[in-house]
Amino acid sequence: MILTLDIEHDWGLETTKSFMFLSGIFNWLEDTKSSATLFVTGNVAEPLNEIGLPKRVEIASHSMSHPDLTKISENDIINEIQESKATLESILKTKVKGFRAPYFMAPPNLWEILFQSGYKYSSSLVAGYFPKRYHNKIKPFPFTRNGITEVPLQSFRLLHVPFGLSFMRIMWPFSKLITPKKPYIFYYHPTELLAEPPGPAEGKFIRILYGINRGQMARKILYQFLQKQGQAVSVSKYLSGLETQLTEIPINLPNKVAASKGPIKEKLKTEEKSGNSGQGVSK
Numbered sequence: 001m002i003l004t005l006d007i008e009h010d011w012g013l014e015t016t017k018s019f020m021f022l023s024g025i026f027n028w029l030e031d032t033k034s035s036a037t038l039f040v041t042g043n044v045a046e047p048l049n050e051i052g053l054p055k056r057v058e059i060a061s062h063s064m065s066h067p068d069l070t071k072i073s074e075n076d077i078i079n080e081i082q083e084s085k086a087t088l089e090s091i092l093k094t095k096v097k098g099f100r101a102p103y104f105m106a107p108p109n110l111w112e113i114l115f116q117s118g119y120k121y122s123s124s125l126v127a128g129y130f131p132k133r134y135h136n137k138i139k140p141f142p143f144t145r146n147g148i149t150e151v152p153l154q155s156f157r158l159l160h161v162p163f164g165l166s167f168m169r170i171m172w173p174f175s176k177l178i179t180p181k182k183p184y185i186f187y188y189h190p191t192e193l194l195a196e197p198p199g200p201a202e203g204k205f206i207r208i209l210y211g212i213n214r215g216q217m218a219r220k221i222l223y224q225f226l227q228k229q230g231q232a233v234s235v236s237k238y239l240s241g242l243e244t245q246l247t248e249i250p251i252n253l254p255n256k257v258a259a260s261k262g263p264i265k266e267k268l269k270t271e272e273k274s275g276n277s278g279q280g281v282s283k
């Protein structure tokens with residue numbers, strides 16, 4: 001299973017207090033001979049560097065300042081993508097190959113920009129559904145798009161929300177019943193391990209929802225799950241071990257549409273040319 005962590009400011013606050021929990025996961029990686037990918041925002045590269053990173057983690061970008069990329073201009077998207085890569089590489093002294101869009105909100109030109117900016121892979125889509133955000137009809141397995149390998153997140157069974165610690169905690173213990181039989185990728189934020197609920201900059205709904213089962217309970221749920229998996233790998237390690245040829249899934253061709261014939265396909269072709277697209281992300 002691929003293990004990924006999203007490293008950003010503590011929700012609703014400008015702090016990085018949750019970084020104290022990184023030593024726990026670093027120890028687990030060492031004990032189990034595992035690796036993991038950290039998707040880091042450029043604006044927390046300094047405090048992360050102070051902690052010191054083990055060889056077992058791969059650093060990838062989670063943008064510079066965590067904006068919703070579908071709501072900013074193309075120039076700003078390019079800046080978020082390129083500046084974060086340069087910042088992380090210079091401060092953390094590593095090569096950045098991967099990117100994850102904040103909130104899993106991917107603009108249609110994301111992959112093209114990533115390719116032009118020297119990235120190799122993205123993990124910006126969820127093979128699932130999130131109310132008012134996205135409804136992606138893709139399989140939970142890597143595919144290629146515009147020269148970039150997309151490694152989408154998986155969803156829970158029955159309830160197709162992103163498979164990660166957030167919903168695992170919120171729906172605990174029911175979430176145990178709908179956990180994928182063979183988890184292929186998992187994600188969490190160290191900030192979820194803090195006992196305090198998200199700060200005042202988050203809306204009331206988010207503060208209440210994401211305030212469920214935090215702190216010690218969140219840590220218990222997380223490690224119980226990881227222990228059960230036994231071992232984990234970073235995205236790069238997983239991709240290097242993949243022997244199957246990945247299929248190209250262009251934007252505008254979610255499974256349902258790709259299966260249809262005739263005029264719709266023709267229409268999509270023209271739309272693709274004119275650059276009018278949207279990959280099932282509700283805005």
Ligand SMILES: [Zn+2]
Binds near residue numbers: 006008062066102103
């Ligand atoms: Zn994030």
